[in-house]
Amino acid sequence: MLPPVVVLLTYPHFSPFHFSVPYMVFNSTLAGLPLFDLKIISSDAQSMMAERALTVIPDGGLELADTADIVVVPGWHDLSLPPSANLIMTLIRAHARGAHVVGLCYGAYVLAYAGLLDGKRASTHWMAEQDFCLRFPSVQLDMNALYVEEERLITSAGTGAGLDCCLYIVRKYYGAQIANKVARTMVIAPHREGGQAQYIEQPMPVSTKDxxxxxxxxxxxxxxxxxxxxxxxxxxxxxxxxxxxxxxxxxxxxxxxxxxxxxxxxxxxxxxxxxxxxxxxxxxxxxxxxxxxxxxxxxxxxxxxxxxxxxxxxxxxxxxx
The missing domain is CATH 1.10.10.60 (Homeodomain-like)
Incomplete structure (x- = not known):
């Protein structure tokens, strides 16, 4: 059986960490065999430069997403900038034909801009809670979940939660035993307890006006x-x-x-x-x-x-x- 096809989006000034998390997980091999067929894409098939000192050469353009089983958006560089119409249509088509569409951390914004999350639960980094809710009031934002899936739309909280989310996808396709082996290879926990509430700073004012x-x-x-x-x-x-x-x-x-x-x-x-x-x-x-x-x-x-x-x-x- 052929491994599931994963396409990983790059975009201008992408975060190297957010890119590397799904790259490492979906580029994993066991007994010398790849678990996924990972392809890197960009909107125009051109090389993309990260925030600093890293350039990624993609395997192709958005057309590669048309045959993917999983489409991953690893963060987003400008929360006030909607994705291009071509990217939005690519994500909508992928989801309509049955693919999993994934937004890691601020990647949830891209799915929300595309209208895919309307009326559905989603997660993103806790620092964006107020902004996300103002921009997308029809999305049911869960600010405690490390990741959320609803109708093949998967979103995650910030940074490290992207690892939890990607391992969750491995479990969906291969089961807990294989996901645990991938986690051990990366020397990380296969599953973390709790949600991102434990990481949110909740300062209380020391004094009031009274x-x-x-x-x-x-x-x-x-x-x-x-x-x-x-x-x-x-x-x-x-x-x-x-x-x-x-x-x-x-x-x-x-x-x-x-x-x-x-x-x-x-x-x-x-x-x-x-x-x-x-x-x-x-x-x-x-x-x-x-x-x-x-x-x-x-x-x-x-x-x-x-x-x-x-x-x-x-x-x-x-x-x-």
Whole structure:
């Protein structure tokens, strides 16, 4: 049986990393035999220069996509620039005849510009969330997923998630055993737990425009391990409960409970990354009433367990990286 044909698009000023990820995965061999028939294409079959010091000579133009089983767009160089009409029609034709069309990282923009993602779930790099949603309101953006497939349209989150996505495609065509062998060859995990929520920076403002609330926030950070009631905090600010909750929400954009959970999760992440305290002890230090509550809130927010977070971001992980 002939291997599936993969065409990999190049475009002006493409990212060498985003190009190399699908190139390495789909150029893999086992026992000397290629898993895929990989071809590199560009819109006009001309050589393309990457961001710096790299030029790729394609195998041909967009016509090669007309017989491909998988079409891969590895990122995109200008999020405000729609792809050419020829490229859009190429992707639409490929999908219509049954091919998988893949947008890695910002490559999701190309699929969205082509209208292929309208009414469907998709993923892209978390840094583009606001821009993507404004440009393509009819796309159901999943900002936690490492990759998403719907109706043979596959999109991935940023950078490293492209590897997860390409290995997922290998599993689709060859099964988990072959995908695992490819992953071992590349010395990477065949499957990562969780989603990109664990990588998204979620800074909380240190202060607000309300000096009285600022003093309270400083107090809460210093006593985050303690339990606090709204009535007690209102009394501390010399306000009624109703006035306090209104002032707090106006200053922070959050309820008191939500703010405390966010701050406790921030503190717990810090302890997971910088100490060897047990999970139960970290739950206590961060102010969660029980270790079970801590684990539930952590898993809900970051889609991974506290133990897995420590394994990924803890000091031991940094030292061994």
């Amino acid at each position: 000096a009285q609330i600022n003093r309270l926030l400083d107090y809460l950070r210093e006593h985050i391990a303690e339990q606090h009631t709204i009535d007690a905090l209102a009394a501390r600010t010399l306000m009624s409960r109703r006035t306090f909750t209104r002032h707090f929400y106006k200053a922070t954009g959050m309820t008191v409970i939500d703010w405390l959970i966010n701050e406790r999760l921030r503190r717990s992440r810090e302890l997971l990354e910088t100490t060897t305290l047990s999970i139960d002890r970290i739950a206590e230090c961060a102010g969660f009433q029980t270790p079970v509550s801590f684990r539930q809130h952590f898993k809900q927010r970051f889609q991974v367990s506290p133990r897995d977070w420590r394994r990924t971001f803890g000091q031991d992980a940094t030292d061994s990286a």
